Amino acid sequence: MHSTALAESASVLTLSREDAFVELLRTERERAIRVAYHLVGGDRAAAEDVAQEAFAKAFKSLASFRGHAKLSTWFLSIVIHEAQSQRRRQGVRERWARWVAGGVSPNRAEASSAGVEPGDPALRRRLAAALATLSAGQRQVFSLVHLEGLTVEEASAVLGRSPGTLKSHLHRALVRLRAELYDVREVLP
Amino acid sequence: MKSISQEQAMVTDAEFARRFREGWGAPSLTVQERVAFDRDVWRRVELVQRQRWVPALVGVAVVALMVVMVWVGRLRPGRSADWLSSLYEAEVAAETEVAVAETADLAGWRMGNLAADDVAGDVSSEYGLLAQWVIVARNEQNEGEWLP
Numbered sequence: 001m002h003s004t005a006l007a008e009s010a011s012v013l014t015l016s017r018e019d020a021f022v023e024l025l026r027t028e029r030e031r032a033i034r035v036a037y038h039l040v041g042g043d044r045a046a047a048e049d050v051a052q053e054a055f056a057k058a059f060k061s062l063a064s065f066r067g068h069a070k071l072s073t074w075f076l077s078i079v080i081h082e083a084q085s086q087r088r089r090q091g092v093r094e095r096w097a098r099w100v101a102g103g104v105s106p107n108r109a110e111a112s113s114a115g116v117e118p119g120d121p122a123l124r125r126r127l128a129a130a131l132a133t134l135s136a137g138q139r140q141v142f143s144l145v146h147l148e149g150l151t152v153e154e155a156s157a158v159l160g161r162s163p164g165t166l167k168s169h170l171h172r173a174l175v176r177l178r179a180e181l182y183d184v185r186e187v188l189p
Numbered sequence: 190m191k192s193i194s195q196e197q198a199m200v201t202d203a204e205f206a207r208r209f210r211e212g213w214g215a216p217s218l219t220v221q222e223r224v225a226f227d228r229d230v231w232r233r234v235e236l237v238q239r240q241r242w243v244p245a246l247v248g249v250a251v252v253a254l255m256v257v258m259v260w261v262g263r264l265r266p267g268r269s270a271d272w273l274s275s276l277y278e279a280e281v282a283a284e285t286e287v288a289v290a291e292t293a294d295l296a297g298w299r300m301g302n303l304a305a306d307d308v309a310g311d312v313s314s315e316y317g318l319l320a321q322w323v324i325v326a327r328n329e330q331n332e333g334e335w336l337p
Contacts, residue, residue, distance in 0.1 A: 021234075025227060033226075034215045044216050048226060056233035060241075120212070127213045146206035147213070174202050177209065184212075 020071075021059050028072060031148065032079050038143035039083035040090070042128040050086050054079040069157060076158045080140055087136075123184070130180035138173035141166045 032054055037047035058075050065074060131139055137159075144155040145166075152170070156163045200208075218226060 025230060029223070029226065030218065033218070037216055038213075042213070047216065048229075052226070052230050052233055055230045056237045059234045060237050123212045124214060127209060142206075146202075147210050147215075174205065178205060181209075 017059070017062050021055075021062055024058060024062075024071060024075060025055060028075055031072075032075070035076065035079050035143060035148060036083050036086075038131070038147050039080065039139060040086055041132055042124055046086060046090070050083045051079065053086075054082040057082065073154070073157045076144075077160070080158065084136060126181065126184055130177050133180055134173050134176055135169075137161075138169045138176070141169045142173040142177070145170060 029051070032051040033047050036050035036054070037044060040046045040050060054075070058078050061078075065071070068074075131142075134142065140159060141152075141155055144150045144158060145152060150158070152163045152166050156166055159166065
């Protein structure tokens with residue numbers, strides 16, 4: 001384990017559960033929301049919901065955390081797992097809604113990003129649609145490495161997969177996104 | 190999938206990712222939003238804390254129910270004793286049968302080996318006692334008595 005990871009884990013293990021959790025909330029709040037935001041397709045409300053649920057689960061499991069990994073790595077894996085569950089639930093809800101509505105699909109991107117974020121909503125919708133074409137693994141590694149700035153090794157620790165597999169996912173994700181966004185001038189002039 | 194033009198391919202992966210990141214944006218919380226977020230997190234934590242007691246409560250309820258069932262059964266003379274003792278007797282009978290069979294096998298095998306090794310005249314008291322016990326056990330079982 002890296003020395004900073006050891007130092008971080010050791011300092012966390014010396015704190016009470018509540019103190020450790022307050023520290024985790026303070027340091028990881030923004031990143032948890034950001035990562036969830038990438039993974040749930042740019043829906044801010046859903047991203048906050050995912051982040052809050054991840055924090056609640058982390059609190060529950062914090063007592064059993066033994067410092068086998070960096071606390072931030074451990075927590076990020078909870079966020080990713082929770083985002084994946086949220087997407088699955090969302091998929092079921094959408095299929096159910098489609099079935100009830102008689103085959104009319106709700107416009108998720110339109111509904112999720114309407115008037116919530118600064119910037120260009122149309123561009124974000126295109127990017128969200130492009131992200132949605134990636135597999136779950138490709139989306140996760142693209143988000144962690146290119147949007148969050150983790151190294152492939154750090155992403156490997158979070159996702160529990162080998163760096164080689166992640167590099168392969170990353171390459172395919174970039175090829176796919178470039179192809180999907182070939183006409184978007186802001187991304188590819 | 191659409192092909193990538195030469196011009197597009199000139200944009201490096203890092204530059205593409207940077208532009209993607211800028212176009213995509215990311216939510217940032219105001220102070221009020223941060224306070225509201227933390228409040229919601231603590232609310233969920235409290236909920237999780239409360240839910241920790243649910244499995245324990247269910248366990249206590251199940252045990253209490255079983256105790257009540259046995260107690261109610263004992264209030265009716267003859268009824269609970271019948272099914273409890275019949276279960277017990279069936280279990281003891283099955284165990285006894287297996288024990289006798291295993292012991293007899295063991296004793297027979299050991300004594301057989303000793304005989305084959307031509308040391309039959311030197312059978313230790315241990316094996317002798319074992320053989321006697323098996324015979325007693327068989328007799329008792331035949332007579333319908335339980336082994337101790």
